[in-house]
Amino acid sequence: MKSSYDNENNCRVHTCPVCGHVYHEYYDYTKSQENREEPFIKLAEVLLYEKPRDYAPNELVRVYHYACPKCGILQIDVNDI
Numbered sequence: 001m002k003s004s005y006d007n008e009n010n011c012r013v014h015t016c017p018v019c020g021h022v023y024h025e026y027y028d029y030t031k032s033q034e035n036r037e038e039p040f041i042k043l044a045e046v047l048l049y050e051k052p053r054d055y056a057p058n059e060l061v062r063v064y065h066y067a068c069p070k071c072g073i074l075q076i077d078v079n080d081i
Helices: 029-034
Strands: 004-008 011-015 022-026 041-051 061-066 074-076
Touching: 022 029
Parallel strands: none
Antiparallel strands: 004 011, 011 022, 041 061, 061 074
């Protein structure tokens, strides 16, 4: 999934590249309570990968899996990599 920040609405916009489902994650409490869009489903299992570093041992990075509530495709947030 792709995530981007929307300055106008003060929110993060998550988009499924397969079906186009969009979820707005508002930072304003009132707007977040009024949002009727279905959020992406965060799964308990994580993906671990080693991120190489020049100055120290490789770092283990944890990346969460998400499922689109509309099409069910499993994906990761590309901004986490």
